[in-house]
Every structure is written in C-alpha cells, then in structure tokens.
Amino acid sequence: MDPSKRRPASHDVEDIASAKERGWRDLAPIDDAYRAGDITATEWHAAVRGVIEQAYLNGDNPRAQSGHSGDESRWREARSLLVDLLPPHGGTFLDIGCANGHLMESLTDWAAEAGITIEPYGVEISPALADLARTRCPQWAHRIWTANAMGWKPPHRFDAVRTGVDYVPADLRGAYVAHLLDHVVAPGGRLIIGVYNEERDQRTTADLLRSCGYAPAGTTTRDHRHPEIQYKGLWLANA
Ligand SMILES: C[S@@+](CC[C@H](N)C(=O)[O-])C[C@H]1O[C@@H](n2cnc3c(N)ncnc32)[C@H](O)[C@@H]1O
Numbered sequence: 319m320d321p322s323k324r325r326p327a328s329h330d331v332e333d334i335a336s337a338k339e340r341g342w343r344d345l346a347p348i349d350d351a352y353r354a355g356d357i358t359a360t361e362w363h364a365a366v367r368g369v370i371e372q373a374y375l376n377g378d379n380p381r382a383q384s385g386h387s388g389d390e391s392r393w394r395e396a397r398s399l400l401v402d403l404l405p406p407h408g409g410t411f412l413d414i415g416c417a418n419g420h421l422m423e424s425l426t427d428w429a430a431e432a433g434i435t436i437e438p439y440g441v442e443i444s445p446a447l448a449d450l451a452r453t454r455c456p457q458w459a460h461r462i463w464t465a466n467a468m469g470w471k472p473p474h475r476f477d478a479v480r481t482g483v484d485y486v487p488a489d490l491r492g493a494y495v496a497h498l499l500d501h502v503v504a505p506g507g508r509l510i511i512g513v514y515n516e517e518r519d520q521r522t523t524a525d526l527l528r529s530c531g532y533a534p535a536g537t538t539t540r541d542h543r544h545p546e547i548q549y550k551g552l553w554l555a556n557a
Pocket residue numbers: 367370384385397413414415416417418421441442443444447465466467468484485486512513
C-alpha cells in the first residue's frame with residue numbers, strides 16, 4: 319500500500335511524534351508551562367537549554383553532540399538536503415543553533431561536492447556548546463558566537479541563514495522570522511528553515527510561515543525511514 323495513503327493508527331501516533339522530534343516528551347511540558355503563562359520566554363529558553371545541553375555534551379560522537387542519534391550515513395540522509403536550499407553562488411552561511419559545529423563542517427563539505435562554496439559561521443545559545451564548537455573547529459572559532467538568536471544583531475549579515483522555527487516559543491515564531499530577515503539575513507539572501515521532520519502529506523511549517531506573511535520561495539524533501547515522515551526544508555527570500 320502507498321505509505322502516503324495509510325492513516326496512522328492510534329498506536330502509531332507516539333511513534334510518529336518520536337520520529338518527528340527527538341526529545342519531544344521532555345519539551346512538551348515546557349511549552350505547556352509557557353502557554354499557561356507560568357514561565358516567560360526567557361525562562362522557556364533556559365528550560366529548553368536545560369533539557370538539551372547536557373544531553374548533547376554527553377554525546378560520544380559529533381552527531382550526538384548536535385542532537386542526532388544516527389550514524390554518519392543517517393546524518394547525511396537527514397541533513398544534506400540543506401544543500402538544495404543554499405544560494406547557487408554560495409557565500410556566507412550562518413548556522414543558528416550550531417551546537418558543536420558539526421553541521422558547519424558537514425554542510426561545507428556537501429556543498430563543495432555540489433560545486434557550491436560556503437563560508438560557515440555559527441551562533442549558539444548554550445555557552446558550553448559554543449565553546450565545544452570553537453574547540454572542535456578552531457579555524458572558525460572567531461566566527462562562532464554565543465547568543466540567543468531571537469534579538470541578536472550580528473556584526474554583519476549573511477547570504478544564507480539556517481534555523482528551526484522551534485527555537486522560540488510558538489507565539490513568537492513570526493516575530494523571530496521578521497527579526498532574522500531584518501537583522502541577520504543579507505538583502506537578497508536566504509533564510510533557510512530546516513531540516514524539520516513532518517508527515518509527508520502535511521505542510522504545517524510552511525502553513526505557519528504563510529500565516530505570518532512569509533511564502534516559501536523553495537522547498538526540498540527526502541524520505542525518512544518512517545514511511546509517513548519526510549525530512550523537509552524550505553527557504554524564504556529576503557527582499
Ligand atoms: C538540534 S540542534 C541543531 C544542530 C545543527 N545545527 C543541526 O541542524 O543539526 C539545535 C541547537 O540550537 C540551539 N538553539 C536553540 N534555540 C536557540 C536560539 N534561540 N538561539 C541560538 N541557538 C539556539 C540549541 O542549543 C541546540 O544546540
């Protein structure tokens with residue numbers, strides 16, 4: 319049967335949620351507390367960091383230190399589609415939430431294989447992870463900042479900027495995208511959203527962006543090992 323036609327049975331729902339977002343169980347109560355008004359946005363960021371920082375630092379390989387549980391080939395499957403979203407002429411690339419810097423390294427190599435030269439930069443909300451990135455990638459240490467990207471104004475803007483919309487609380491996602499387009503992405507540059515894991519027949523992230531007034535200029539997908547999920551990414555053009 320065509321997997322895209324199969325409706326998820328109720329016992330699949332947890333499985334799909336788990337495939338979509340690693341750590342979803344731990345993060346849901348933080349979202350609930352924010353939605354209920356029990357914590358502020360600053361406390362939301364601190365609580366999310368509290369969940370992921372130590373888990374990443376405990377990782378025994380570069381992928382785990384970036385929040386990915388698979389091997390090298392799975393890492394490539396899950397992230398290399400970002401190459402499709404880069405400007406064809408390359409240029410400066412900022413990884414928001416660079417963790418230990420492994421995506422900066424990998425994407426530079428994968429882009430080069432496609433004939434695209436990027437100059438990678440990173441920003442990371444966790445000081446410990448940013449330090450790890452600077453130690454692992456000493457050649458780029460001066461290009462890795464510690465900051466919350468929401469509100470951060472870098473010393474210069476970038477041709478391509480990658481982020482997840484889930485790096486801020488749900489009600490601040492439109493404001494986050496506006497901030498990045500106004501202060502972080504260069505005029506004429508690209509804001510890349512992804513990689514996010516989503517049901518193949520859903521457009522939740524694209525629809526959220528459209529509801530905030532941002533129409534994707536391009537999209538890409540790859541199959542996930544879970545038949546109902548795809549790895550997805552999209553980009554927004556900065557005027
Ligand atoms: C899943 S990892 C991404 C690692 C790598 N960039 C990738 O795409 O595979 C998400 C990272 O984003 C960082 N992060 C989350 N919210 C952030 C924010 N508002 N500003 C900067 N970094 C943030 C987290 O600390 C974490 O290291």
